[in-house]
Amino acid sequence: MRFLASLINGISLGSVYAIIALGYTMVYGIAKMLNFAHGDVIMVGAYAAFVMLNQIGLPVYVAIPVSMVVCTVLGLVIERFAYRPLRKAASPLAVLITAIGVSYLLQNLALLIFGANTRSFSSVVHLKSLRLFDGGIIITGEMIVNAVVCVAIMAGLTLFVNKTKQGQAMRAVSEDKGAAQLMGINANGTIALTFAIGAALAAVAGVLMCSSYPALTPYTGAMPGIKAFVAAVFGGIGSIPGAFIGGILLGVIEVLGKSYISSQLGDAIVFSVLIIVLLVKPTGILGKNIQEKV
Numbered sequence: 542m543r544f545l546a547s548l549i550n551g552i553s554l555g556s557v558y559a560i561i562a563l564g565y566t567m568v569y570g571i572a573k574m575l576n577f578a579h580g581d582v583i584m585v586g587a588y589a590a591f592v593m594l595n596q597i598g599l600p601v602y603v604a605i606p607v608s609m610v611v612c613t614v615l616g617l618v619i620e621r622f623a624y625r626p627l628r629k630a631a632s633p634l635a636v637l638i639t640a641i642g643v644s645y646l647l648q649n650l651a652l653l654i655f656g657a658n659t660r661s662f663s664s665v666v667h668l669k670s671l672r673l674f675d676g677g678i679i680i681t682g683e684m685i686v687n688a689v690v691c692v693a694i695m696a697g698l699t700l701f702v703n704k705t706k707q708g709q710a711m712r713a714v715s716e717d718k719g720a721a722q723l724m725g726i727n728a729n730g731t732i733a734l735t736f737a738i739g740a741a742l743a744a745v746a747g748v749l750m751c752s753s754y755p756a757l758t759p760y761t762g763a764m765p766g767i768k769a770f771v772a773a774v775f776g777g778i779g780s781i782p783g784a785f786i787g788g789i790l791l792g793v794i795e796v797l798g799k800s801y802i803s804s805q806l807g808d809a810i811v812f813s814v815l816i817i818v819l820l821v822k823p824t825g826i827l828g829k830n831i832q833e834k835v
Contacts, residue, residue: 546678547800548793553684553753555792556691560746561769562776562784563698564739570779571715571735574624577640579743580766581647582619586612586744587751587761588655591662601665609744616740619643620733644763651759659758662751683753690749694742695785702781711735715779764808768795771815777828786826 561583568576589611593604623643627635668682702708710731713721722728743762750765751757768791776787791811798810818825 542674542677543800544797547796549678549680549684551793551796552789553687553792554796555772555789556687557746557750557753557788558765558769558772558792559691559785559788560694560742560749561765562773562788563694563781564742564746565770565773566776566778566780566784567698567711567735568739569773571711572624572628572732574628574636575640575770576619576624576736576739577637577766577770578619578623578643578647579739580762580764580769581644581651582612582615582740582743583747583750583762583766584651584757584759585615585647585747585762586740587662587747587757588651589744590665590748591660591751591757594663594665605665605745605748608748609741612740612744612747613737616736616743617733619740620736624736625729625732648759648763655759657759659756662755662757664752664755665748666752681753683749687749687753690745691785691788694745695781698738698781707731707734768808768811771811774815774825775818777825780825780827783825783827 561579564579564582565576568574568579586608589608590604593599593607594601599607623639624636627639630636664683666682666686668685670682671680671685672678673680702711710721710726711734713724713726714728714731718728721731746765747762751761769788772787772791773784774787775791776783776785778784791814794814795807795811799807802810822828
């Protein structure tokens with residue numbers, strides 16, 4: 542019974558990690574850039590939804606799209622002014638350092654605007670909980686919504702990338718940016734679209750995460766963002782199904798580790814998984830080896 546309850550909790554948590562990891566893996570797969578500010582975009586999306594719901598009083602079905610629009614605009618601004626000028630930089634460290642700088646900028650702006658106090662985030666999910674085995678296992682509405690939304694987003698992204706012209710352009714830019722431009726594809730626009738989609742997903746993840754764990758601070762997205770990056774590497778960064786699998790597995794591993802090993806070592810267990818994956822299979826579960834031509 543305890544194992545089953547931990548497994549269900551792990552799948553719910555892993556679903557949120559998977560949604561965040563999908564944003565990481567799309568940006569890396571197309572632009573070959575690690576957007577370490579992605580976790581703080583999650584925080585911005587959660588604050589945007591918080592303001593819309595609690596201070597303006599908009600209904601949920603309006604507040605969530607508004608938060609997605611806010612994060613989408615933020616993602617486009619970050620890509621245009623922080624990352625695009627460095628796309629041809631001699632060292633990839635330039636982009637990495639810039640991403641860290643953007644992360645701290647967003648955190649400090651949130652501190653200035655909202656303060657350091659923890660805000661209580663009201664859940665946007667109003668489904669009744671399911672009670673299994675005479676109440677021995679309780680599946681909350683948030684758990685159900687997390688899993689359903691994660692599967693829907695993964696399926697939608699897969700169809701989008703494989704069946705639409707914009708998705709085909711993303712795949713072309715991912716394979717060979719120069720050749721894609723010669724074929725008439727707007728590489729800058731395609732990469733910007735990728736950032737926009739990733740940022741919109743971050744808003745959804747922020748709302749779901751704060752609905753399940755109702756505490757909101759300027760640092761809310763920092764650790765989940767890092768763990769989602771671990772999930773993306775675990776599943777094979779650049780692979781949409783890999784991000785989904787990696788997120789679910791990482792959530793299950795974290796919850797089982799806290800339940801059976803130590804609640805204080807949960808984060809250590811997560812990062813141990815990253816070390817093991819990098820040692821055993823650096824490309825991740827569904828990652829592909831890339832042979833560079835000399």
